[in-house]
Each structure stands twice: as structure tokens, then as C-alpha cells.
Amino acid sequence: MAGYLFTVAFLVTLFWMIEHLFGNKQERPWWRPQVWTDVFSGVANALLSNPLNFVIISILGFLVLVPTGIIPLAELKAGQYRGFGPIGQLPRWPQFALAFLLGDFLLYWIHRWFHGKRLWRFHAVHHSSEQLDWLSGVRAHPVNDVVANALLVFPFILLGFDPVAAAIAGPALGVFALLGHADVDWDWGPFRHVIASPVYHRWHHSKDPAAIDKNFASFLPLWDILFGTHYLPKDRRPRISASMNRWNTA
Numbered sequence: 001m002a003g004y005l006f007t008v009a010f011l012v013t014l015f016w017m018i019e020h021l022f023g024n025k026q027e028r029p030w031w032r033p034q035v036w037t038d039v040f041s042g043v044a045n046a047l048l049s050n051p052l053n054f055v056i057i058s059i060l061g062f063l064v065l066v067p068t069g070i071i072p073l074a075e076l077k078a079g080q081y082r083g084f085g086p087i088g089q090l091p092r093w094p095q096f097a098l099a100f101l102l103g104d105f106l107l108y109w110i111h112r113w114f115h116g117k118r119l120w121r122f123h124a125v126h127h128s129s130e131q132l133d134w135l136s137g138v139r140a141h142p143v144n145d146v147v148a149n150a151l152l153v154f155p156f157i158l159l160g161f162d163p164v165a166a167a168i169a170g171p172a173l174g175v176f177a178l179l180g181h182a183d184v185d186w187d188w189g190p191f192r193h194v195i196a197s198p199v200y201h202r203w204h205h206s207k208d209p210a211a212i213d214k215n216f217a218s219f220l221p222l223w224d225i226l227f228g229t230h231y232l233p234k235d236r237r238p239r240i241s242a243s244m245n246r247w248n249t250a
Contacts, residue, residue: 011175015134015182023184032131041125042138049145056150057157065157085160092165099161099169101220103152107173108223110148111216119144132205132240137181177218185237192232193221199238203231206238 065071070084082088087095114123122141129136149170156166180201187199196217204215214231217223224230 045145083162088160095165133183202238
């Protein structure tokens with residue numbers, strides 16, 4: 001618990017410094033409109049989605065993987081479970097790298113899925129921000145948060161990843177997602193099409209019609225390039241839009 005609180009405090013301090021030293025917050029107070037909406041959303045989802053995901057994952061494990069012997073119950077009880085199969089035999093750092101890349105790929109498709117007509121009503125909460133910064137990145141409907149986390153973690157379990165490697169990859173992707181919402185005009189210069197930047201993701205929240213349903217990637221724009229959702233013009237900057245009623249469902 002102490003480690004978790006330290007990590008949260010470190011990230012809050014880090015992003016506060018980034019935005020106030022290098023971004024547009026030099027001229028804006030930290031208590032911008034809807035700041036408490038984002039704080040409440042982040043705390044509520046942390047308290048709700050993490051325990052609920054643990055329950056869902058535990059049910060999957062005990063109903064499917066433990067009875068079939070894929071995950072030995074004795075190893076779980078002893079805290080010695082380290083994955084299974086070819087992936088589980090790898091050292092943890094290669095597993096982390098694989099989990100990070102797989103997670104980024106999965107998040108791309110999960111994100112696209114939530115932009116569809118059936119699920120947009122939940123994801124629209126995230127797009128309701130009128131001013132984008134790192135804290136607005138935690139604004140999410142609980143259904144969006146729980147479903148996305150479950151869909152991200154299930155493949156890690158089914159493919160035999162070491163739980164420690166998978167547990168590190170998820171938060172690492174989350175940090176890049178928060179950075180993507182930061183109120184800074186960073187686009188990574190010559191690497192703008194290699195790693196997703198705050199400017200890259202800002203187009204995803206833009207009111208520009210050409211940017212609708214573009215730039216879903218959290219870390220690698222490669223997924224957007226491969227699947228036709230890449231948009232990063234160099235001649236202008238994006239304008240943010242609060243878009244709750246895209247499908248007239250929210």
C-alpha cells in the first residue's frame with residue numbers, strides 16, 4: 001500500500017512539473033474547471049475497478065485454468081506461480097517487453113471498440129473534458145474502466161505470462177496514456193510517427209472532422225498506421241472538443 005501511494009504521489013508531482021514548467025499551465029491555475037470531476041473519477045475507479053477486476057480474473061482462473069491444471073493451485077497458494085508455456089519460461093524482462101507490446105496492441109482495439117455505437121455512451125465520459133491535461137486522462141466511466149482492464153489482462157493470463165511481468169506492463173502503459181493527455185505541445189519531432197505524443201493524442205480529442213476516430217494508439221502509432229486510423233498534420237494544432245453526443249446515445 002505504501003508503495004502504491006508513493007507511486008501515485010510521484011506521478012502527480014511529475015506531471016504537475018511537466019505541465020507547469022514546459023506546458024500551457026504556466027498561465028493557468030491548477031484548479032481548472034472540472035478538476036474535481038477528474039479527481040473523483042480517478043479515485044472511484046481505482047477503488048472500484050481494481051477489486052472488481054481481481055474478482056473477475058480470480059473467477060476465470062479458478063473456473064478454467066486451475067481445474068485444467070494449466071495453473072497449479074499449489075503454486076498459487078505458495079505464491080510461487082510464474083506463468084506457464086513458452087512465454088512463462090522466459091526471463092521477466094523479455095516477458096515485460098512482450099506484455100507491453102501486446103498490451104499496447106490490445107488497447108488500440110479496445111479503444112476502437114469503445115468508439116463504436118454500442119459502447120460510446122460509456123467512453124463518451126472520457127471525451128467530455130473541455131480542457132485536456134494529464135488529470136483528465138483518468139476521467140472514465142466505471143464500465144469503460146472495468147471492461148478495458150479485464151480485456152487487457154485476460155490475454156496475459158491465457159498466454160502464460162508471469163503475473164509480475166504483466167502487472168508491471170499494465171501500469172507502464174497507463175503512464176504513457178496519462179502523458180498523452182498532458183497539456184504540453186510535445187510531438188517528439190522526427191519520432192512523431194514512432195511514439196505517440198501529447199500532440200498526437202490531442203488530435204484524438206479534436207473537433208476537427210478529419211480527426212474523428214483517429215489516433216487510438218497509446219504508445220505506438222504503428223497500429224494506427226497499419227489499420228488506417230493515423231492522423232497527424234504538421235501545418236496546424238488540434239482544437240479540443242467535448243464530444244458527448246457523437247452517436248446521440250449519451
